Amino acid sequence: MLYMHDLWVNWFEGEENGYNVCRFHEWRKEDGIELVDQIPLLLVTNELFNFIENDLQDLPLPLLQDVHRKTYMKKNQERQTVEYAAVLTDGEDVIVFDTLGYTLPVKKSRLIPRQERLVFEMVQGKKPASYSIEESVLKEHHILSLAPAKMAGLTRRERQLKQLLMMALDQLKNSDHPEEIRYWLTEWDPDQYPYLKQLTNEEAWDLLYEGTCKGWTSLHEELCEKLVKGQPFFETIWQGENQHVSHKINSQN
Structure with missing residues (x-):
């Protein structure tokens, strides 16, 4: 398994739409930027990436098992274990998730450009992991969740x-x-x-x-x-x- 170290993340909580998980150039100084000490990196299919980026449904169980307690955050010089978190890429885009111990991606973040480039370098030439998505209800956009x-x-x-x-x-x-x-x-x-x-x-x-x-x-x-x-x-x-x-x-x- 691939791992990344010393990542800056800016968590957006409860966001089902990827457009609300702001890119680095839109981060604000009052945002709560955190440092991730270590986190798994997974290359996944475009379908699974879009599912996680643009929805709030249960993640595939094998994916959760693969990343279980493999992420560490640094807080007040202490290393804290995170239940389920990972950096995901489909080779074209990058997102980070943390389930807060649940089975869905409650918190999501982008990465700073330098670390995004590193993600693409690390997965170059590799094949995406195969995680099947359980049959889910097709997401519908509406006035409170615009397309x-x-x-x-x-x-x-x-x-x-x-x-x-x-x-x-x-x-x-x-x-x-x-x-x-x-x-x-x-x-x-x-x-x-x-x-x-x-x-x-x-x-x-x-x-x-x-x-x-x-x-x-x-x-x-x-x-x-x-x-x-x-x-x-x-x-x-x-x-x-x-x-x-x-x-x-x-x-x-």
Whole structure:
């Protein structure tokens, strides 16, 4: 078995979509970066890599057995054993997982570029390990778990705010005031105003969702800010992301 040493990881917990496991260039100084002393490296099939990167389902039992207690973290100069963790690659991309003792990849991380390159060097010329995936329910994307294509090209901040916008829209759809949907559709797309009377709440909702789930623009940002106003939980997320932007701007000046 191949092993890697002294890896820097930035864990993203409970993420089922790989686009939320941020690449190194999107790591933030307030993220909790940790040092892995030793961890197994596995070359796997593209199918298994995608399954682990973009889902939160049980991992193949033979894979868990192969990596059991072979990872060590360094914390306060002490070496701590990790139940199930590994670096995985399909030869094209790299991800790290830690199950926190469970059987699914609860925590995921990317690697820094230098260590990614080392992964590709170490597996060059080798054949992928064969682990069969149990028949699982086909993953469905929805408003609270958008398809990767709808997040493509967005920055970490934009992805976070887009998810926040989708949460606010989902709450709006299921609220006791569905007539508000028409108001927000007009805010989003004033050209729809003449046709609003002809639309049912469902049709208005579909237009609003289909419009906002594509890309990210200043219009998205404005709608998101207005929708979350007065909702403490949502406002906290909004302020956190915008606070990060102000820190970044200040550090560049």
